[in-house]
Amino acid sequence: MFSSSTYIERRKALSGKLSGGVVLLLGNGESPINYHANAYRFRQDSTFLYYFGLDLPDLAAIVDVDSGQATLFGDDFTVDDIIWMGPQPSVKELAEKAGVHLTCPRRSLAETVQGYVGKGRKVHTLRPYRAEGYGELREIFGTVPDASVELIRAVVSMRDKKSAEEIAQIEYACDTAYKMHTTAMQMCREGVSEREIAGAMEGIALRRGWGTSFHSIVSQRGEVLHNHNYDGTLENGRLLLVDAGAEATSGYTSDNTRTIPVGGRFSGRQKEIYDIVLAANNHAFEISRPGVRYVDVHLAAARVILDGLQGLGLVKGPVDEAVAAGAHYLFMPHGLGHQMGLDVHDMENLGEQYVGYDDETRRSDDLATRACRMGRRLETGMVVTVEPGIYFVPELIAKWRAEGTCSEFVYFPKVEKYIGFGGIRLEDDMLITPSGNRLLGERRIPITTDEVESVVIKV
Amino acid sequence: MFSSSTYIERRKALSGKLSGGVVLLLGNGESPINYHANAYRFRQDSTFLYYFGLDLPDLAAIVDVDSGQATLFGDDFTVDDIIWMGPQPSVKELAEKAGVHLTCPRRSLAETVQGYVGKGRKVHTLRPYRAEGYGELREIFGTVPDASVELIRAVVSMRDKKSAEEIAQIEYACDTAYKMHTTAMQMCREGVSEREIAGAMEGIALRRGWGTSFHSIVSQRGEVLHNHNYDGTLENGRLLLVDAGAEATSGYTSDNTRTIPVGGRFSGRQKEIYDIVLAANNHAFEISRPGVRYVDVHLAAARVILDGLQGLGLVKGPVDEAVAAGAHYLFMPHGLGHQMGLDVHDMENLGEQYVGYDDETRRSDDLATRACRMGRRLETGMVVTVEPGIYFVPELIAKWRAEGTCSEFVYFPKVEKYIGFGGIRLEDDMLITPSGNRLLGERRIPITTDEVESVVIKV
Numbered sequence: 001m002f003s004s005s006t007y008i009e010r011r012k013a014l015s016g017k018l019s020g021g022v023v024l025l026l027g028n029g030e031s032p033i034n035y036h037a038n039a040y041r042f043r044q045d046s047t048f049l050y051y052f053g054l055d056l057p058d059l060a061a062i063v064d065v066d067s068g069q070a071t072l073f074g075d076d077f078t079v080d081d082i083i084w085m086g087p088q089p090s091v092k093e094l095a096e097k098a099g100v101h102l103t104c105p106r107r108s109l110a111e112t113v114q115g116y117v118g119k120g121r122k123v124h125t126l127r128p129y130r131a132e133g134y135g136e137l138r139e140i141f142g143t144v145p146d147a148s149v150e151l152i153r154a155v156v157s158m159r160d161k162k163s164a165e166e167i168a169q170i171e172y173a174c175d176t177a178y179k180m181h182t183t184a185m186q187m188c189r190e191g192v193s194e195r196e197i198a199g200a201m202e203g204i205a206l207r208r209g210w211g212t213s214f215h216s217i218v219s220q221r222g223e224v225l226h227n228h229n230y231d232g233t234l235e236n237g238r239l240l241l242v243d244a245g246a247e248a249t250s251g252y253t254s255d256n257t258r259t260i261p262v263g264g265r266f267s268g269r270q271k272e273i274y275d276i277v278l279a280a281n282n283h284a285f286e287i288s289r290p291g292v293r294y295v296d297v298h299l300a301a302a303r304v305i306l307d308g309l310q311g312l313g314l315v316k317g318p319v320d321e322a323v324a325a326g327a328h329y330l331f332m333p334h335g336l337g338h339q340m341g342l343d344v345h346d347m348e349n350l351g352e353q354y355v356g357y358d359d360e361t362r363r364s365d366d367l368a369t370r371a372c373r374m375g376r377r378l379e380t381g382m383v384v385t386v387e388p389g390i391y392f393v394p395e396l397i398a399k400w401r402a403e404g405t406c407s408e409f410v411y412f413p414k415v416e417k418y419i420g421f422g423g424i425r426l427e428d429d430m431l432i433t434p435s436g437n438r439l440l441g442e443r444r445i446p447i448t449t450d451e452v453e454s455v456v457i458k459v
Numbered sequence: 460m461f462s463s464s465t466y467i468e469r470r471k472a473l474s475g476k477l478s479g480g481v482v483l484l485l486g487n488g489e490s491p492i493n494y495h496a497n498a499y500r501f502r503q504d505s506t507f508l509y510y511f512g513l514d515l516p517d518l519a520a521i522v523d524v525d526s527g528q529a530t531l532f533g534d535d536f537t538v539d540d541i542i543w544m545g546p547q548p549s550v551k552e553l554a555e556k557a558g559v560h561l562t563c564p565r566r567s568l569a570e571t572v573q574g575y576v577g578k579g580r581k582v583h584t585l586r587p588y589r590a591e592g593y594g595e596l597r598e599i600f601g602t603v604p605d606a607s608v609e610l611i612r613a614v615v616s617m618r619d620k621k622s623a624e625e626i627a628q629i630e631y632a633c634d635t636a637y638k639m640h641t642t643a644m645q646m647c648r649e650g651v652s653e654r655e656i657a658g659a660m661e662g663i664a665l666r667r668g669w670g671t672s673f674h675s676i677v678s679q680r681g682e683v684l685h686n687h688n689y690d691g692t693l694e695n696g697r698l699l700l701v702d703a704g705a706e707a708t709s710g711y712t713s714d715n716t717r718t719i720p721v722g723g724r725f726s727g728r729q730k731e732i733y734d735i736v737l738a739a740n741n742h743a744f745e746i747s748r749p750g751v752r753y754v755d756v757h758l759a760a761a762r763v764i765l766d767g768l769q770g771l772g773l774v775k776g777p778v779d780e781a782v783a784a785g786a787h788y789l790f791m792p793h794g795l796g797h798q799m800g801l802d803v804h805d806m807e808n809l810g811e812q813y814v815g816y817d818d819e820t821r822r823s824d825d826l827a828t829r830a831c832r833m834g835r836r837l838e839t840g841m842v843v844t845v846e847p848g849i850y851f852v853p854e855l856i857a858k859w860r861a862e863g864t865c866s867e868f869v870y871f872p873k874v875e876k877y878i879g880f881g882g883i884r885l886e887d888d889m890l891i892t893p894s895g896n897r898l899l900g901e902r903r904i905p906i907t908t909d910e911v912e913s914v915v916i917k918v
Contacts, residue, residue, distance in 0.1 A: 031490045033502045034801075035808035036588045038673050040499040043492045083792070083854045086683035129495045131590035196666040203662015207655040214497050224545035333542070342493075349494035395542045 001053035001250070002165055004099035010051050010158065011099075015065045017154035021122030024113055024140075025051060027059035029132050041211060046342035047126060047155055047350075049251050052098045060109050060136075061100070062116075065124075071102040073109045110140045117141075124148035126155075129349045152350045159347055160339060160355070161381030167431060167440070169252035170341065170383060174429055174441030176208045176246035177254040181445045184218070184242045185455040188234065188260045194218045195230035197242070205246040213253035213344040216244035222259060222423030223391040225334060236263040239270060239422045245344055253344040255385050256445055257427035264456035266449050273390050274424050274449055276308030280388035281426045281447075284336060288378055288386075289436040293361055295375035298336035299368065301388045302328035306409075309390070314414050322409035326367025330400055330410055333393070335372035337385035340429055345373070346383070367406075382432045383440065391423030460512035460709070461624055463558035469510050469617065470558075474524045476613035480581030483572055483599075484510060486518035488591050500670060505801035506585060506614055506809075508710050511557045519568050520559070524583075530561040532568045569599045576600075583607035585614075588808045611809050618806055619798060619814070620840030626890060626899070628711035629800070629842060633888055633900030635667045635705035636713040640904045643677070643701045644914040647693065647719045653677045654689035656701070664705040672712035672803040675703035681718060681882030682850040684793060695722040698729060698881045704803055712803040714844050715904055716886035723915035725908050732849050733883050733908055735767030739847035740885045740906075743795060747837055747845075748895040752820055754834035757795040758827065760847045761787035765868075768849070773873050781868035785826025789859055789869060792852070794831035796844035799888060804832070805842070826865075841891040842899065850882030 001007075014023065027048040030039035044055045052061055052072070060073040074091040082088060091103045104112065116123055127147040128134050137144045162170065180201040187197050198218040205212045219227045220234065222241030234240060240262055245255035259274065261267075266274060280301040288297050306322050309315040309331065315322060322328070339346035339355060347355040356374040357363050364370060374384060397419065399405075401412045426447060429440040446455050460466075473482065486507040489498035503514045511520055511531070519532040533550040541547060550562045563571065575582055586606040587593050596603045621629065639660040646656050657677040664671045678686045679693065681700030693699060699721055704714035718733065720726075725733060739760040747756050765781050768774040768790065774781060781787070798805035798814060806814040815833040816822050823829060833843060856878065858864075860871045885906060888899040905914050 031492075031499060032588045033490075033499075034505050034588075035804065037807065038803065040490060040492075041674065046493050079854065079858070083852055083858070084683070084685045086680060086686065087854075129491045129493075131594055135590055135594075193666075199662045199665030199667070201662075202665045202670075203658045203660075206658030206661045207652075208658070211661075215500060221545060224543070226543045227545065344497065345494065348496065393542055395538065395546075399538070399542070 001055065001097065004097055006165070007051060007053050008099035011063050011070055012068060013158060014051065014154055015063060015068050017157065018065045018124065018150055021065050021124055022113075022116045023063040023065060023124045023151060025061050025063070025126070026128070026133055026136055027054070027057065027061070028130065029057045031130070043210075044251065046251060046347070047159070049342060050159055052100070054094050054098055055251070056094070058106060059094075060106065062112065069102060070100045071104055071112070072098065072100045073104050073106045075106045113140050122148075124151035126151065126350065147351075149354075152354050156347055156350055156354050159341060161379060162341060162383050162431070163381070166252060166341065169248050169250045170254065170429070171440050171442065173209065173213070173246045173248045173252055173254035174256075176205055176248070177244065177256045178441055178443060178445050179208070180204045180244055180246060181242060181256055181258050182455055184240075184244075185258070185260050185446065185452060188240050188262055188264070188456050190234055190236045190263055192234045193230065194220070194232045194234070194240070197240075198230045201244050208246065209249050210247040210251070213245040213247040213255060216242070218242050218244070220262070220422060222425065223393045223421075225391070234262045237267065238262050239424065241423060241425060243425065243427065247344075251342045253340055253342070254429055254441070255340055255344050255427060256429065257387055257425040258445060258447065258452065259424040259426065260452055260456060264453055266453065269421075271449050272312055273421070276305055277388050277390050277424045277426050278447060279308065280304040281386055281428060284386040284388070285428075285430060285437060285439065288430060288432065290378055290380050290432055290434065293375060293377050294336065294384060295361060295369050295372050298372050298375070299323055301336050302332065302368070305331060305388060305390060314411055314418070315409055316411050317409045322406070324368060325406055325409060326370075327406040327409035329367050329371060330396060330406065330415070331390045332388060333371055333391070333396065334389070335374060337387050338373045340383045340385055378432045380432055380434050384430050384432070385427055386430050387425055387427030389423060389425030392418040392421045394419050460514070460556060463556055465624070466510060466512050467558035470522050470529055471527060472617060473510065473613055474522060474527050476616065477524045477583065477609055480524050480583055481575045482522040482524060482583045482610060484520050484522070484585070485587070485592055485595055486513070486516065486520070487589065488516045490589070502669075503710065505710060505806070506618070508801060509618055511559070513553050513557055514710070515553070517565060518553075519565065521571065528561060529559045530563055530571070531557065531559045532563050532565045534565050572599050581607075583610035585610065586808065586810070606810075608813075611813050615806055615809055615813050618800060620838060621800060621842050621890070622840070625711060625800065628707050628709045629713060629888070630899050630901065632668065632672070632705045632707045632711055632713035633715075635664055635707070636703065636715045637900055637902060637904050638667070639663045639703055639705060640701060640715055640717050641914055643699075643703075644717070644719050644905065644911060645916050647699050647721055647723070647915050649693055649695045649722055651693045652689065653679070653691045653693070653699075657689045660703050667705065668708050669706040669710070672704040672706040672714060675701070677701050677703070679721070679881065681884065682852045682880075684850070693721045696726065697721045698883065700882060700884060702884065702886065706803075710801045712799055712801070713888055713900070714799055714803050714886065715888065716846055716884040717904060717906065717911065718883040718885065719911055719915060723912055725912065728880075730908050731771055732880070735764055736847050736849050736883045736885050737906060738767065739763040740845055740887060743845045743847070744889060744896060744898065747889060747891065749837055749839050749891055749893065752834060752836050753795065753843060754820060754828050754831050757831050757834070758782055760795050761791065761827070764790060764847065764849060773870055773877070774868055775870050776868045781865070783827060784865055784868060785829075786865040786868035788826050788830060789855060789865065789874075790849045791847060792830055792850070792855065793848070794833060796846050797832045799842045799844055837891045839891055839893050843889055843891070844886055845889050846884055846886030848882060848884030851877040851880045853878050
């Protein structure tokens with residue numbers, strides 16, 4: 001965790017953004033796997049971590065916006081606990097690390113909050129995402145209250161601009177991802193299983209931190225966007241899509257994707273598609289800067305993709321019109337990126353309308369932009385992923401052809417020749433700076449076809 | 460999963476053990492980490508897996524004990540899901556793999572169960588261990604019903620005897636653990652972090668299966684029994700306790716502990732304690748066979764430990780009396796082992812009084828045996844861990860000395876000289892066979908001090 005002054009400052013800033021009332025933040029508990037005592041690796045709630053820095057289960061906190069006073073709720077360990085777990089910090093000591101002076105036993109939380117409600121004070125809460133969180137709120141309020149939009153806006157307005165100490169943590173996670181992805185490249189040869197590569201990457205992430213920031217995608221079926229199985233065995237000539245990130249013990253994340261030729265050589269046809277995706281990725285870095293709407297960067301990347309595919313004969317007609325009609329959705333049915341920080345999809349639990357959009361930029365249902373999670377204007381300090389891709393999804397191609405969607409822009413007979421090609425995505429992490437942006441991580445993970453081919457071990 | 464006939468047979472046997480009614484088994488859902496869409500690796504409920512073999516979220520099933528008919532509840536994927544996830548098996552196809560003929564949408568589960576209740580039929584349920592499970596039962600029944608003891612006894616009586624195909628899966632997990640533990644030994648040198656070793660082991664477990672079967676313990680503070688942090692850096696002369704197991708993709712587990720000298724050489728003092736623990740482990744293998752109560756094996760191991768410690772001057776008086784008084788609890792405040800199978804603490808969620816004990820052998824509060832999770836008579840096909848240990852827990856030594864506990868058997872001035880020593884545990888997995896038992900795994904993980912020293916790389 002950072003020094004206590006960081007958390008004191010953050011809570012002060014939060015209070016300054018709210019009109020009044022009390023903020024209730026619930027930390028996470030343990031998540032049982034297959035029986036109560038066998039839990040997944042503990043992960044603290046990111047907003048709790050942001051304002052209190054304490055990475056232990058079963059804590060909660062209140063910030064009184066009017067007095068600025070924070071209270072930490074938690075239970076001290078018993079002598080028996082200490083026999084089993086060794087000396088443990090007291091709740092008082094934990095509170096001190098977070099710059100908090102008041103502590104209470106965890107069981108008094110409900111009564112305390114009910115006291116505020118009884119006095120007619122507004123209690124701001126966030127929407128839970130675990131069943132335990134729903135249960136706790138129900139216990140306190142008798143029902144799950146609506147999340148406070150005022151609190152969400154305040155939290156987003158702080159968490160979406162990363163400080164230098166946060167950037168350092170994200171870059172640590174990026175450097176872990178560098179090792180993960182170059183290891184995947186080195187392992188990318190015939191006969192190796194997808195599972196082995198996923199396992200090796202997870203091992204690296206755990207050696208250097210909390211683990212992977214999400215369930216890695218390691219698949220020769222890159223066109224299957226939500227593909228979380230590792231049952232394939234690598235075959236020469238195919239492409240392996242690896243989408244994986246690391247999480248530092250501080251909770252800060254990275255997220256990168258590379259697409260690797262099994263055996264170490266891209267075919268001519270693979271290289272043609274690959275270079276279009278790479279051009280879209282690079283173009284996003286060329287044009288992203290404070291004040292630019294990310295939905296416009298998405299559309300610019302879409303233009304690069306349709307332009308390139310037109311060169312290969314898959315797309316026809318004026319590219320600007322094709323982009324406006326959303327023809328790129330057939331090849332890239334997802335947005336260009338998302339914010340990244342303490343969550344790999346940063347603040348996703350707070351609601352996309354506040355995180356990826358705002359009052360000025362609202363999500364549209366147009367095919368051209370409907371897949372964008374992040375559309376708002378970029379601001380200095382934001383961290384976003386840049387992850388264009390081209391996929392050939394048989395079911396989507398069949399659906400569009402049957403419906404006649406974008407038939408004036410898509411040359412289906414040619415597109416259908418690519419069924420079985422798979423998919424390519426190239427993803428980097430970008431920090432918005434006053435003068436534009438920079439790629440996060442000490443070094444960019446090998447990305448040109450030459451660079452990637454030189455890393456894959458030939459057998 | 461095994462062939463459908465395995466699950467058909469199991470359900471038939473289960474029905475035969477129940478007097479009537481309907482069995483409701485809930486599969487697990489996804490467990491969110493830090494927002495809804497970012498989930499931990501999915502883990503199916505073990506009892507659901509045992510009777511249906513289906514390793515996917517959001518399933519549930521009913522077995523009508525009287526008709527023998529099973530129904531699978533689940534939802535088919537939509538066309539949109541398939542665009543994102545690729546072709547998916549239908550619920551009908553899943554049911555077929557499990558030998559089930561009837562399927563229903565998931566949303567009809569509550570109504571179906573309520574229909575049974577309305578007809579006055581007994582609905583047998585198990586106790587949930589995740590908040591989601593509590594929520595689901597509450598939704599169906601209006602409250603969380605007591606678990607059916609009849610169902611628990613029936614399930615335990617089946618799951619506690621492992622079939623040949625189950626043993627093969629457990630041995631696969633044991634072989635993964637062999638690689639994990641020998642890797643840890645090779646890495647066990649000054650300057651390496653505990654986290655690096657934990658990460659490397661997790662990587663191996665993931666390369667060969669689902670991952671580790673529980674959060675590995677990798678600690679130079681072996682006396683801290685519940686120690687799940689990896690913040691230490693290895694120092695020459697200290698002991699590293701590594702308690703880690705693997706889980707195959709089938710869900711079957713392994714669980715082993717080794718204690719390794721950092722730098723590769725045990726000191727004379729370490730070797731003395733180590734060899735006592737090893738003798739206790741070996742002794743348990745010598746005497747375990749069908750019909751023997753595991754609590755008696757625990758006491759026999761305790762005798763070996765106290766005998767050895769008397770030889771070193773830490774214990775005094777007649778050893779049999781010391782065992783009866785529970786003096787060994789000071790050095791080994793845990794039981795000799797637990798059942799192991801689809802859960803690393805097999806069936807722990809079903810209740811220790813049914814899994815580790817029975818009507819004949821009940822848990823006692825005596826110091827000598829109170830720490831035993833597993834006390835029942837062994838039966839052919841059972842798998843148990845054998846994990847004696849000797850620890851020097853400063854807080855426990857201080858407590859006993861202050862209270863005068865077992866002061867006629869413990870020579871505290873000598874014991875206190877071992878504060879800082881840490882702890883040693885040596886754990887293997889044992890199958891009970893008609894003629895006695897055998898150690899599981901193709902090879903025993905190096906365990907004598909000579910064997911361990913020869914694996915640790917000297918630098």
